[in-house]
Amino acid sequence: MLPLEGIKIISLEQAVAAPFASRQLADLGARVIKIERPETGDFARNYDQTVKGMSSHFVWINRSKESLTLNMKADSGKSIFKDLLKDADVVLQNLAPGAMNRLGFSNEELHKINDKLIICNISGYGSNGSYVNKKAYDLLIQCEAGFLSITGTEETPSKAGISVADIAAGMYAYSGILSSIIKRARTGKGEVLDISMLEALGEWMGFPMYYSLYGDKEPKRTGSHHATIYPYGPFQTAGEETIFFAIQNEREWVNFCENILHNPDLAVDSRYCNNSKRVENKESLQREIEDVLNTKSLHEVMNELEENKIANAQLKNIKQFANHTQLRERKRWIDVETPVGRIKSLLPPAANSKEDIKVSPIPEIGEHTNQILTELGMDQDTIKQLKDSQVI
Structure with missing residues (x-):
């Protein structure tokens, strides 16, 4: 039995944050009913067509869900939504600011329908404050949270290559819902979770925030080098290949100077005798290091660092990561069915094998609409009428 078997989640979701949270809940066995717009569905379905014609974003975060198309502005659509909530455990949403209230489904109204509901609202800036109605997308939250100010080179601030603000919000929605399920088992009552993308990413900004608030300057943008630890980042070896490694303490620094650079005097040089x-x-230390590393191949340097227990890595591209020896040896890949055939997917980090999670197909738009409405007691004539009137 999976941990969340028997838990029913209704998710009005789009893009990344809420779908990422609900997919992880589905992995644990929850029944996730994904409500989508009739005909068009979740707009993330059309971000690209790189996965056999499907969107790479969508296939990543939408397996093991049921898709119900529903016009939430229609009275009959709202009635269906209410019926779904009567025996639901969680309602999750990341619609535009204020959309749920405009539809007539404030937190108070939702709890009138079902007082055991766990309500999880994901937004850019939270449910109150002067930014409450401000639209928010991942890059914009990266700006507002100061993330871009410390990412990139000295000349050019840069966004993260993935949707870090959306992912952060999705992770805190996921963990918050799990906590609320445990709490409800003790109290018998639901509660409201107010997840802000700004605050979610802000939690991840803890180190630079404290460094700036209590230090005399902000961390600099240093490209792929660490802003406050050195050496920690990329260095050139022979053939212009790049090795990444990290020196975390003075013992490692002495070891590095003696056994990699073969220059023990450098360890006690007054310019380099501590991390600060x-x-x-x-700049001068990088020259000292690369003067030695440039005489050795990438393979040689990696072997020497490993022998001396100094953390290191090779800069891999995405395909090299997908073919990573460690992932293959640990059997981390599974197959997932989609409307266009089988694709590969990584196991969730906490799962030891495929048996630890629910793995069912990625749904087509509205694939489960008929089944779900039938469960609610509707006959086929009624369902046809709803379809003809574009409610579903």
Whole structure:
């Protein structure tokens, strides 16, 4: 039995944040009913067509769900939504700011329908404050949270290559819902979770925030080098190949100087004798390091670092990551069915095998509409009328 078997989640979701949260709940066995717009569905379905004609975003975060198309502005659509909520455990949504209230489904109204409901609202800036109605997308939250100010090169602020604000919000929605399910088992009552993308990413900004608030300057943008630890980042080896490695303490620094650079005097050089000095003089230290590493191949440097227990990595592209030896040896890949055939997917990090999660297909738009409405007691004539009137 999976942990969330018997839990029913109704999700008015789109894009990344809420779908990422609900997919993880589905992985644990929850029944997730994904409500989509009739005909067009979740707009993330059309971000690209790279996965056998499907969107890479959509296939990532929408397996193991049931798709119900529903016009939430129609009275009959609202009635169906209410019926779904009567025996639901969780309602999750990341619609535009204020959309649920405009539809007549405020938190108070939802709890009148079912006082055991766990209500999880994901928004850019939260349910109150002067930014409450401000539209928010991932890159814009990265800006507002200060993320871009510390990411990139000195000349050019850069966004993260993935949707970090959406993912952060989805992770806190997921963990918050799990906590609320445990709490409800004790109290018998539902509650409201107000997840802000700004605050979710803000939690991840803890180190630079404290560094700036209590230090005398903000962390600099240093490209792929660490802003406050050195050496920690990329260095050139022979053949212009790049090795990444990290020195985390003074013991490792001495070891590195003695056994990699073969220059023990460098460890006690007044310019480099502690981390703060090394950061201050990193340009000259980089030359010292690369003068030695440029005489060795990438393979040689990696072997020497491994032998001396110094953390290191090779810069891999996405296909190299997908073919990573460690993922293959640990059997981390599973197959997932889609409307266009089988695709590969990574196991969730906490799952030891496919048997630890629910794996069912990625749904087509409205694939489960007929089944779900039949469960609610509707006959086929009624369902046809709803379809003809574009409610479903």
